[in-house]
Amino acid sequence: xxxxxxxxxxxxxxxxxxxxxxxxxxxxxxxxxxxxxxxxxxxxxxxxxxxxxxxxxxxxxxxxxxxxxxxxxxxxxxxxxxxxxxxxxxxxxxxxxxxxxxxxxxxxxxxxxxxxxxxxxxxxxxxxxxxxxxxxxxxxxxxxxxxxxxxxxxxxxxxxxxxxxxxxxxxxxxxxxxxxxxxxxxxxxxxxxxxxxxxxxxxxxxxxxxxxxxxxxxxxxxxxxxxxxx
Amino acid sequence: xxxxxxxxxxxxxxxxxxxxxxxxxxxxxxxxxxxxxxxxxxxxxxxxxxxxxxxxxxxxxxxxxxxxxxxxxxxxxxxxxxxxxxxxxxxxxxxxxxxxxxxxxxxxxxxxxxxxxxxxxxxxxxxxxxxxxxxxxxxxxxxxxxxxxxxxxxxxxxxxxxxxxxxxxxxxxxxxxxxxxxxxxxxxxxxxxxxxxxxxxxxxxxxxxxxxxxxxxxxxxxxxxxxxxxxxxxxx
Numbered sequence: 001x002x003x004x005x006x007x008x009x010x011x012x013x014x015x016x017x018x019x020x021x022x023x024x025x026x027x028x029x030x031x032x033x034x035x036x037x038x039x040x041x042x043x044x045x046x047x048x049x050x051x052x053x054x055x056x057x058x059x060x061x062x063x064x065x066x067x068x069x070x071x072x073x074x075x076x077x078x079x080x081x082x083x084x085x086x087x088x089x090x091x092x093x094x095x096x097x098x099x100x101x102x103x104x105x106x107x108x109x110x111x112x113x114x115x116x117x118x119x120x121x122x123x124x125x126x127x128x129x130x131x132x133x134x135x136x137x138x139x140x141x142x143x144x145x146x147x148x149x150x151x152x153x154x155x156x157x158x159x160x161x162x163x164x165x166x167x168x169x170x171x172x173x174x175x176x177x178x179x180x181x182x183x184x185x186x187x188x189x190x191x192x193x194x195x196x197x198x199x200x201x202x203x204x205x206x207x208x209x210x211x212x213x214x215x216x217x218x219x220x221x222x223x224x225x226x227x228x229x230x
Numbered sequence: 231x232x233x234x235x236x237x238x239x240x241x242x243x244x245x246x247x248x249x250x251x252x253x254x255x256x257x258x259x260x261x262x263x264x265x266x267x268x269x270x271x272x273x274x275x276x277x278x279x280x281x282x283x284x285x286x287x288x289x290x291x292x293x294x295x296x297x298x299x300x301x302x303x304x305x306x307x308x309x310x311x312x313x314x315x316x317x318x319x320x321x322x323x324x325x326x327x328x329x330x331x332x333x334x335x336x337x338x339x340x341x342x343x344x345x346x347x348x349x350x351x352x353x354x355x356x357x358x359x360x361x362x363x364x365x366x367x368x369x370x371x372x373x374x375x376x377x378x379x380x381x382x383x384x385x386x387x388x389x390x391x392x393x394x395x396x397x398x399x400x401x402x403x404x405x406x407x408x409x410x411x412x413x414x415x416x417x418x419x420x421x422x423x424x425x426x427x428x429x430x431x432x433x434x435x436x437x438x439x440x441x442x443x444x445x446x447x448x449x450x451x452x453x454x455x456x457x458x459x460x461x462x463x464x465x466x
Binding site: 065069072073074075076077080081084085087088089091092095096098099100101102103106181185 | 249250254255258259261262263265266269270273274276277280281284285287288375379382
């Protein structure tokens, strides 16, 4: 990751910290981190949204605490302390969801506890929060969390629309729609994930080709201009 | 981990450059654990009441689903020695079965609801069933939890023909009140001929069987203890 590279440049503004994870380095579609919940809970838009919010909370709270304690934590025990901190906020989330709604708790199942093992959270604590002051670290974590939530809802939305004919529980197609059951089964997660990745890589290649063409054109202009002048 | 810093940090923080004394390590871990412990305990205490209420509401909702006339619901335990006691806090003693007595708005006993569980296709299927003593039969079921295949296993929630099995599923006891007169049995789709049989959904046989097995096992144990004493539950 280009963490060491970016730290050579001027420190990014708080706004840049926040927007980094939303799109430019989206955790799911660009960094491809945290695939377990991404594929497992995205059977409906509401599950995806709740999982995303839960992860965002854990990510932001853990990154804040890691950042506050970063000067006090010796390098030798940093992974152990990060895991303890992350596990703490996962437990808090677990209790909170039980208090908010048991239905939601049932739907998210074991995946709440598994946020501990979501490599996105540990990855951001280690690669970013441990070297950044609290405000910047928290903003970045919130941005990353929202980027993660957005991606989950994009996958979960497509799966729910095709697999259940509804979006956030609102039926879209009427009674005669035959749902694509495969979309709410595990393979559907891979299909939709692959579809989005394909779309983004096509878009990125287009943009790249356009940029290349433009710079080539500019070069050509420069050369011809030079020739003309001579 | 005293190996040279492999991450290409331009200016490694000086504390990280050398091996840290054991005391510092211990102090760091203790402080982190203490802070985290406090956070966990605080959030546990803050959410405890709400979580308990939610759990109680969820089981009451499940009871109302199988016994729609229920206005108040009280949990009881049927102990292994045949006694019926109100269910209190904490874990029930071994061999006890939890059930709910449902009372209608006039305070009369409307029916009994209890839970059965059996292995389905993906995981345990837990069903709540409603029992009425007037007909000695099961009058409705609801699923408490399951992880069956969507679109296949979850037909047990929606299939009208399957749910019709539970409008009056016979669970009479035999003459000496020790077990069901006829075991509740799941039969192949379209072959139901007796009131104690359950007509399976074709294509959803495994989940259908799990429902039948869960009900049978729970009823076989609960009803012999409950039926002789059911009159005691008349008043809430």
